Amino acid sequence: MRIAIADDDGESLVCLENIIAGMGHISVRFNTGDRLTAALSRETFDLVMLDWNIAGRNGLQIVQWMKQTLDNPPPVIVLTGRTTKRDITEALNGGADDYITKPEEDNVIAARIAAVLRRTSASASMEKTAAFGGYRLDRMAQSIRHAGHDITLTAKEFELADLLFRHRDRTLSRAYIMETIWRTSADLATRTLDMHISRVRSKLALKPENGFRIFTVFGYGYRLETIEDASDMSPSQ
Structure with missing residues (x-):
C-alpha cells in the first residue's frame, strides 16, 4: 500500500515512516497541506494520514477538498493533539475515516492503519x-x-x-x-x-x-x- 503522511513535525513524520515501513507499506511524506494537495492532484494513494494543524491548509480543509475535488478520494486518518469529543465529532463528520490523538503507541497506530485499510481497500479481502x-x-x-x-x-x-x-x-x-x-x-x-x-x-x-x-x-x-x-x-x- 502507498500511504501519504503529512505533518510539519519532523519527528512525527519519522515515527510514522517507521511504523508504515514495519507494516510492509510505502510512505510518502509532506510537511505542508499545500504540498499534500498538489500531490493528491497528480498521484495515487491508498491512505492519507495528516495532522489537523499542519501548515498551510489544515487537516479538515484538506479532507473537505479531497471529497469535493478527487474522483476517488483515499481514506483519511486525522492525527492531532486535540482530544475533545467535539473535535473528534467534527473530524469524523467532516469526512475523516478515523481519528488518532497524539501521543499514541506505535502498535496502536499500526492497528488503526490496518483497520482502515481493511475497511476501504479494494485488495483487503481478495479471494483465491x-x-x-x-x-x-x-x-x-x-x-x-x-x-x-x-x-x-x-x-x-x-x-x-x-x-x-x-x-x-x-x-x-x-x-x-x-x-x-x-x-x-x-x-x-x-x-x-x-x-x-x-x-x-x-x-x-x-x-x-x-x-x-x-x-x-x-x-x-x-x-x-x-x-x-x-x-x-x-x-x-
Whole structure:
C-alpha cells in the first residue's frame, strides 16, 4: 500500500515512516497541506494520514477538498493533539475515516492503519480466484483464463493485470503502479512499466469487444476501463 503522511513535525513524520515501513507499506511524506494537495492532484494513494494543524491548509480543509475535488478520494486518518469529543465529532463528520490523538503507541497506530485499510481497500479481502467479465484470475497459480484458454503471464504481468482489474475504472498514477508492483520509483523504470502494460494489453486482448480496455492518461498513468455492452460493439470502437 502507498500511504501519504503529512505533518510539519519532523519527528512525527519519522515515527510514522517507521511504523508504515514495519507494516510492509510505502510512505510518502509532506510537511505542508499545500504540498499534500498538489500531490493528491497528480498521484495515487491508498491512505492519507495528516495532522489537523499542519501548515498551510489544515487537516479538515484538506479532507473537505479531497471529497469535493478527487474522483476517488483515499481514506483519511486525522492525527492531532486535540482530544475533545467535539473535535473528534467534527473530524469524523467532516469526512475523516478515523481519528488518532497524539501521543499514541506505535502498535496502536499500526492497528488503526490496518483497520482502515481493511475497511476501504479494494485488495483487503481478495479471494483465491476472481472473475471480471470474461476473465477469471487464479491468484494462487498466478494465471488468467479467458474465452476457454489459459493465458501465460510472467509473475509481474499477472500482478499488474490483477492490480488493474481490482482498481478497474480508477486512474492509477505511474508512481503508484511502480511502487506497488516493483517497489521502486516511477522515474527509475518508466520503460519497464510501459513494456508490461503493452504485454498485458496484448496477451489479455484488452479491447472493447472483450469488455475492457487500458486507457493511457498521458503525463499521469493508466486506467483499466469497463466497456458496457461490449457484445454490441464492433472491434473498431
